Amino acid sequence: MRDLPLAKVYQLVEPGPVVLLTTAPNGPPNVMTMSWHMMVEFEPPLIACVVSNRNFSFAALRTSRECVIALPATRLAREVVQIGNCSGRDVAKFEKFRLTPLPAAHVAPPLIKECFANLECRVTNTRLVNTYNLFILEVLKAWIDPAQKHRRTIHHHGYGRFAVDGPMIKLASKMR
Amino acid sequence: MRDLPLAKVYQLVEPGPVVLLTTAPNGPPNVMTMSWHMMVEFEPPLIACVVSNRNFSFAALRTSRECVIALPATRLAREVVQIGNCSGRDVAKFEKFRLTPLPAAHVAPPLIKECFANLECRVTNTRLVNTYNLFILEVLKAWIDPAQKHRRTIHHHGYGRFAVDGPMIKLASKMR
Numbered sequence: 001m002r003d004l005p006l007a008k009v010y011q012l013v014e015p016g017p018v019v020l021l022t023t024a025p026n027g028p029p030n031v032m033t034m035s036w037h038m039m040v041e042f043e044p045p046l047i048a049c050v051v052s053n054r055n056f057s058f059a060a061l062r063t064s065r066e067c068v069i070a071l072p073a074t075r076l077a078r079e080v081v082q083i084g085n086c087s088g089r090d091v092a093k094f095e096k097f098r099l100t101p102l103p104a105a106h107v108a109p110p111l112i113k114e115c116f117a118n119l120e121c122r123v124t125n126t127r128l129v130n131t132y133n134l135f136i137l138e139v140l141k142a143w144i145d146p147a148q149k150h151r152r153t154i155h156h157h158g159y160g161r162f163a164v165d166g167p168m169i170k171l172a173s174k175m176r
Numbered sequence: 177m178r179d180l181p182l183a184k185v186y187q188l189v190e191p192g193p194v195v196l197l198t199t200a201p202n203g204p205p206n207v208m209t210m211s212w213h214m215m216v217e218f219e220p221p222l223i224a225c226v227v228s229n230r231n232f233s234f235a236a237l238r239t240s241r242e243c244v245i246a247l248p249a250t251r252l253a254r255e256v257v258q259i260g261n262c263s264g265r266d267v268a269k270f271e272k273f274r275l276t277p278l279p280a281a282h283v284a285p286p287l288i289k290e291c292f293a294n295l296e297c298r299v300t301n302t303r304l305v306n307t308y309n310l311f312i313l314e315v316l317k318a319w320i321d322p323a324q325k326h327r328r329t330i331h332h333h334g335y336g337r338f339a340v341d342g343p344m345i346k347l348a349s350k351m352r
Binding site: 008010011012014015016017033035036037038039040041046048049051070077078081082084125127128131132134136152154155156157158159160161162163164165166167168169170171173174175176 | 186190191193194209211213214217222223224249253258261301303304307308309311312330331332333334335339340341343344349350351
């Protein structure tokens with residue numbers, strides 16, 4: 001994993017990929033699948049996400065206030081769905097899905113070696129947690145794996161249907 | 177436009193497409209381009225979005241508390257980018273980009289005929305507007321255009337780069 005400038009984080013999150021979220025609730029790390037997330041600010045990068053209070057990760061995120069958002073490429077799609085199909089209450093998911101935890105620099109939850117990018121996050125605002133399970137995260141450090149060239153992601157359409165990233169087009173945008 | 181069940185709205189928003197957002201600030205309607213949005217709840221569908229206070233649409237959204245989120249397919253990609261390149265302060269965008277406003281059922285801002293889906297929204301929570309320009313919207317009614325068969329969307333990667341939806345895959349997910 002190599003350092004990714006924080007200014008580029010939005011380019012990973014804004015397109016709406018299905019991601020993994022790791023937590024480390026006083027013990028072995030856990031991981032869940034997530035696609036309710038969005039950018040809130042470029043720099044420092046802020047990300048909003050919804051983690052249901054029915055998810056095992058909810059308590060870990062609320063109490064530890066730390067997580068890692070990991071970006072899986074399409075080749076991991078089957079594992080990503082299976083990770084979403086079970087709970088950390090019942091399953092040691094890192095072992096079961098042969099994910100390799102790597103130590104993060106600033107937070108306790110691990111990076112995932114098999115993912116092409118990892119974002120170390122701290123919970124920075126909880127005002128909408130009780131109402132909507134909505135957390136605001138600040139990205140403290142971002143990592144990219146230069147060895148992974150295939151970075152197409154998947155996008156959830158419901159009931160097992162996912163759109164894979166297709167061709168990249170270039171248009172005359174003035175947007176960052 | 178035909179009625180779309182509210183239970184299906186998340187299938188449009190969750191994949192992270194670039195969308196259009198219409199407002200009607202005491203006069204002709206305006207439209208902006210947006211991709212900082214996410215689902216917050218299935219039913220009634222709640223959507224979080226960030227509309228920068230530098231955008232002309234910000235004041236309209238905050239005061240009128242109404243908008244329409246319209247989903248453009250790939251064939252509109254060039255117009256979508258150009259809509260994002262200019263401001264409603266200077267340009268009558270519906271005319272300039274030959275968009276056809278259609279009356280909504282529950283809100284003043286119009287639907288966009290050329291978009292394959294339209295979501296009539298009311299602002300339901302503003303607690304994070306001052307801090308993050310983050311609005312929580314409730315979708316009151318959703319519309320789908322059955323005549324538009326090509327519903328591939330675009331996903332923003334920054335600086336004019338967009339991923340077009342590629343192939344749809346099916347995986348054994350237990351998720352809704």
